[in-house]
Amino acid sequence: MSRHHPGETTPARSRPSTRRGYVLAALVLIGSLLMVWLYAQAAGEREQRLRQAAFVAQGGEIVMLLRQRLLHYELALRGGVSLYWSVARPTRRQWRDYVGGLDIERQFDGLLGLGYVPYLRRSDLEALQLAMRDDGEGLFQIRPHGAREVYGPILMLEPQTIGNRSAVGFDMFAEATRHAAMAAARDTGEVRLSAPVELIQRGRDGRRNGLLMYAPIYANGIQPANPQARRAAMSGWIYAPFHARTFIDSALAQLGAGEALRIVDVGEGGDGAAIYADADFTDDPAAAVLRHSETLDVYGRRWRVDFQSAVAGDGVAAGGYSADLRAIIVAGLVVSLLLFAVVMALAHTQSRAERLAEAMSESYRRSEQRFRNAMLYSGSGIALIDGSGRIVEANPALARIVGVAPGALAGTPLATGFVGPAAQVALTGEHAGPTTLQLRRSDGDIRLVELVHTPVPGDVGSEVAALVQVDDVTDRLRAEQEVRQLNRTLEARVEQRTRELTLANHELESFAYSVSHDLRAPLRTVEGFSRLLGERFAGSIGPDGQDYLARVRNAANRMDALIDALLKMSRITRDPLQQADVDLGRIAAEVVAELRQGDPGRTVEVRIEPDLHACGDPALLRNLLQNLLGNAWKFTGGRADARIEFGRDPQAGQTPGRIALLVRDNGAGFEPAYASKLFRPFQRLHGADEYEGHGIGLATVKRIIDRHGGTIHAEGGVGQGATFRFTLPAPGSDGHC
Template structure:
């Protein structure tokens, strides 16, 4: 302890001399780290700006490609519309079949992504509408109805729309000229003679995302296929429009698909010079807030009478993408790592000497503490411990070993350890080493022989030390003597238990024989009483009067009831005597048979019976049939006064309390019982209802309890007065498990 607390003056002087060099090392390391990090930061700022400009230029070029692709797709739609216009120029009024063949040849689903179809809208005045309706009726197409209803000067209903999907058929008859946005685009196309695009509208057809937002393109069709030269003449010569509806989201997603979803887009309809803005499409994740990590680009262009602005924004980097550094980032990371390495090298050199000194002091203190722990363990251990040299002589021993040998600790060093034992094998054991405890005889210095347990194991000693092994000795004489006494008491107790078991078995046999003999001996006098009472009533009934005959009837009834009680007593005794024949029993089948017998015995009653199918248990089939007959018979009897009687047999939700057991129940909604007297239900001849209410002898539930207990189960009853009763009992799940336990 004193060695740990004291420090040498030369050690303190060396520590004082190392502190200035250590401080200079700290300063140098910090200067190197700050200078290198400053250079890395300057390079990173300039390289980051160059990389951001390059990314912005690449993003703008890609955004321009997307805008061009959108315009090209609209151009494809325009070509399809102009093909329809050419069809109307070549044929004054194409039939539905001709229009269907033209649209089918376009292969819209594969060639025109997002396009819902091509349709024709005639320009009709009121008189023209009536003529069209009459002509369609004569052709057998039925009445052509216009939506919305109402009288207007000019109509623009959808006459044809192919392909005829469910959504497209719902559009037929819709008056587009009556809706402001569609009317504006149709009138503009009529007056200019060019294809025109509507502002965003709600289409009647739903898109794949369940939304209706979309756009329509209109191409005017003039009479005789000739386009007049001025707007006024065009209004007179207009005969209709070929139009194409398409969903905005499908149209835009198809354009973005080749670019791998690297951008999110927002498209805004700026209008046709009126200054109003209408959102056409906006991708999820598009934000208006400033985000320094996202790239942005916008383009505005005129398109079919409308002006669109497309805002592009780069998507957030996917999960894990932040971990993929660019070349500049790799150089920056390498620069930071090199700076830290330089700092670490300089700092490590400054710490080397002081750390070595601290480690040496720590190891010396650890060794001292370890040695002190070993000394304390030797000193305060309750077991005898000794260190032996290569020749088997004691080098050091603790006080516990001295007490076991009956000597003082000072007298043991230098003595032969094997000489303390009576057994001749002690020398071989100590020479070879043995980690398992051995019980040997040890002779104390006072001549007393003690039994000890010895553990011997080799241990490495210090350099130059003669310690070769460690032995541990425990005196077990008193414990072994106590164990012998316990074993003797156990043998005596087993003999007593076996004797008491034989006496109990003999007493049970004698009790069963007594019950059987008494029941048979009681039958003879009971029959005599019953017989002479019957003869007395038959021969001398007129002499004894009505009261006498009533008394004789009571005597005979009491004798008959006594005979039935004797039968019940014999039945209980037979249940206890007969051996069990265990098999797997179909309880559902047995319950069904018992209920059928009860219904056959009383066919006038109507009782709802519920038997859960597939119930099985391991046991004696005859005893289990007796069990179910008693329980179901009780339920049948005690529901006699219930208007809507119900009896149920099934398996409880949880298994029995013991492994391998299954819990079943029999439930009824009959008379029930007071829960305070539930413990009396299973006692022989105990009844909770009078004989005038329900007949019986009070032996059925006692029989049930014995059958369940013979199978290793338990039974309990639940109920309330007027609310029915439930009997829950457990049986083995399988006959094999029951036989193994039995």
């Protein structure tokens, strides 16, 4: 028989304990879920009863609203009966005034009108037709045609809408459903409703289904006591047609019930003709809805009103739980799951602890193996030292740096071979950063090494106190020294070249001003004496001499203008840039306005795209647009349909921080082979006799674009116009440069 020590735990004993923990967790979960379910069932039944009671009460309120609406219609009918009793037979004008005073459209929503239907025997009909013909109303036609003992045609129906006018002349006594309601009103002396009928008029939804309400009129305004006498004294009816859907909607508008409703006219025989039904009303017994029905006796008819809550999906109305109850159920489920999780966590504690201990042991073994591999294959020298500074273990890289065999370093002081007092400080410091020291190898060579000293915790009883990493940086430091020396040489050369360039610029500027001053003096002399010669000796030199003098003066003025253009172009590259957010569209509009003012006789179509902004020097960008738009204005001078366009370049791709623009015209254009010469000073592709200018404008444009770090190129053809595409810096998202 085998025996186990008291503290020893075997797998056979641990499995039943773990199973008991799992069973306990399952029992806790099942018990808590059962309690939540029982509570939810009881609370749900209680809420369902409350909802059903509220649903029935709301149904009663809807029935009351329907009764009130029908009573409202009855009052309008009885008012018409009173009018007939008071004047025997009102005229059409009197009837129209009465109905107009009721304001049916506002006060009796759903009612199509009020009409009068006479009770006519055959002889009475002929007398009525003769009387209406004598009054100039023409022959009164009755539909449907045919000889009958008694007629009940619609004689008057107000207001006179298109549908109501088409109903006049219809014999309602000839149609069975209408006949039954009219006869019931005649024999009982009370207001009566018809069964559902097809009306002549259409409702708002385009349908004809509706109801008719009749009030009887007796001769002399006295209602006889029995049905036979009532038939003998019958004079006619006041009737009101109304559409079922409009009637129901208007009656329930103030309630806003949000319920599905169906009204069925069960009649005396219980035939069940539908009067009204909501689109979402369903007879599906599986639908989770509340249902309730009430019977309504109205004006000789019996209606069954079926109520139904909203279909499934509406939380409370569909038989679900209320928000509060759902929250309680969810909370109970959460608590149940939490209890289950707690018990399950306790059941797993021992198993997790054992697995964790095993994983930590494996992790320690792998960590040790990784450290050994790092030591073995590292390119840096690594040594573990004890508290007295002796090497406990070293890798092959350190042996190569020191110049000894790999096994010869163990037990030797690490400080052996390092030169200088700084070595002792670096070797004994804690968390010492990289320190560059001199190391004398075993062959006597002095090397520069970078040393890092870091204390490390060792195992209990271990001699290891710190880790030292040594890297031979001799070659790297020498290379860095050479790079620094080369950089100092380059900086000196750049500084010298900068001074030379600055001096050259100053000399060029002085030369430009000196040349302009020295050239202008003789030019003014030539121009002045030529003018005096022409004025004082005009008769002596003759016409040819005058022409020669004029050419001399023009050449002098042209050379003076060229000197001004050169000075302006030199200032463009000399003055410092003033960066700002520039509205190019506004500047372009101002430039075009100046061109129009200077040449008012021309008609040019100019298109400027709005919201064009760029970052740059406002004065230089204005100069740029003046040159480009001025060129376009000048070279379209020979066209009657001159057109100039300035806006974004649609062919350019999106470049961050840049805006691509173009200036296009339909003017004289240029030869594409010479496009590269356009931006050179004094390069002209057209003769001075064709278009005036100095050949400096586009060169100025090129310098302005270059100073803003952009690009420009030209496209065009002879007689096909020119397009200048260029880029400029764009403002940032915050509108600043």
